[in-house]
Amino acid sequence: EDQVTQSPEALRLQEGESSSLNCSYTVSGLRGLFWYRQDPGKGPEFLFTLYSAGEEKEKERLKATLTKKESFLHITAPKPEDSATYLCAVHWWRSSASKIIFGSGTRLSIRP
């Protein structure tokens, strides 16, 4: 079964305390893995797309990595403004149809 699982569901960190969020997937023929940030009451905001195992991308305090079955979003020395829900999604094609599944997200809270 095609599935995307994010862990943990929620994570509370102290300001400056680095950690990682996980996104594991079971689809075959991955065309791209996306990371988004979502603030309460707003639409998701695009962060990264990763296309192949071994790829890494960085943006400010965030770094995303990809293996064949999972992706990690590393947060280095987070600040309170990094508090948000982080979503991952996987995209693939099957029988000429575009498929995309989002994970349920990780709610990240950074305490000052």
Place this chain on the structure above:
Amino acid sequence: NAGVTQTPKFQVLKTGQSMTLQCAQDMNHEYMSWYRQDPGMGLRLIHYSVGAGITDQGEVPNGYNVSRSTTEDFPLRLLSAAPSQTSVYFCASSYSGEDGYTFGSGTRLTVV
């Protein structure tokens, strides 16, 4: 450059009523999608379009219709609203479908 614009932001419908959620983008993106977001279930794809005149079903299409007569607009029609359609609806667009999607700010729909 407004990005992806969704209207209305809030709507209350009675069971059995029909309505159209509007979505417009000004980025000349070919790919457009509609999602619903429910607590604990993540974003689920309703319908998508890979260009004007071309639409296809996503994961949860029942009870919804779409059309794509122009590149800019992708309206979502609820044919006969049901309480199970109470949700937050997001429209998104992308240049290629394999890069990141830009999301609108959402429509919060309540069906009573």
